[in-house]
Amino acid sequence: MSRHVAMHMSDGIVNAPTSLLFGAVAILFVGWAAVRARADLDDRTAPMAGLVTAFVFAVQMINFPILPGASGHLLGGALVAILVGPWVGTLCITIVLVVQSLLFADGGLTALGTNVVNMAVIGVFAGWGVAVALRRFAVRSRGGLLATAFVAAFAGTVLASLGFVAQYALGGAAGATTGTVFALMVGLHALIGIGEGVITAVTVGAVAAVRPDLVHLLRTAPRPAAVTQPAGRGDGSGA
Template sequence: MSASTAMHMSDGLINAPVSVIFAGVAVAGLAAALVGARRDLDDRTAPMAGLVAAFVFATQMLNFPILPGVSGHLLGGALAAILVGPWVGALCVGIVLAVQALVFADGGLTALGANVTNMALIGVAAGFGTAMLLRPLAARGRTGLMIVCFVAAFVNTVVASAGFILQFALGGDAAFSLGAVAGSVLGLHCLIGIGEGVITALTVGAVAAARPDLVHLLRGRSAPLELRDAPVATPKESTA
């Protein structure tokens, strides 16, 4: 079982009843995200959401080696949530997963609900929740923000993989030991989480350096936070 297969589940990896249950969870979760996203989307954030979805789509199509014969890819949940918020982020990842399944056959159609639940709902919630807990550190400067992004992306990856383990426990092939599957998936996704953390930190750090006002985590629910180590413009001296 490759790392990317573990997250992007194919048809038949879990049984039909469990697939139907998580399809319902995915539909309900994305419906809630759609309602929440209406509050976050405006003329400034809508183009950013499109860019985030395109970036997540591109990076999910690129696998990187973890071990011989094992590869992984960026999940993008924490990245999307930090940049455009959890509601819009969940929609971005959900749309990417649907396009990949329908157009590129990356992930099975019957497993689409489970994949969306893991990566667009569980992963986004875990990543953004972690980032919000560490938000005071992010406000200290660009370095603090990048540390927060790394940790949030790592947690996003590992917790999303735990969603797969739950689904496999409920409806997976009994021929495989749940303990062995859980140990393999969690171990591999800890390694994947390191790569995801680095990519997320570098990407968000680059956006924050140019336009910190576009980083949702820095805005929060009130006024935008100022990155304390960001350059501050010195007012010009007036001449008589």
């Protein structure tokens, strides 16, 4: 594993059958996301998706210290899900991972499928699921939105690291025990999740303060049901 303990899996961490399996899963899921994302993209949201992709790409290049000799970076799963929705968010993170792998050797080519599953699928949809579960708090106040973004990002980061551990348990080839990988990945990504939560909350809060209509989590919140009055009531004519 890389010395900065990032989520990006490099070549040789898992064996070839495991890489092929998750490569196929990634292709199927990203293809499905591309179909579903069409409903969420329009003249207003498409530019936002582009900006979010560029932002995640930029901040993933910046590592922040966690412990001596260990650092991490933003995964961005909950952030993109809250801002542009899970389907578009999956495509955004996938684009980032492909570019990083091809141009910057950040994550191995044979491990691209495992990385997409962990960060673009598990990270995005885990963060989205938590955000939706807490959406009733997010729509009430700015503080509720910030807390929701923080918790969603923290949970998405930790669950994405569990995806890494599961893949290693299935076909690990790096020589470390699964228990060691679990302790390292989950323990450190719990700390990374705190930084992820802060960055996500600040970013979502900044967008919501200016253009709340561009925050997918708020825009798609269920509207309160209309209250209907019994017949003969509310028109001032009496019973």
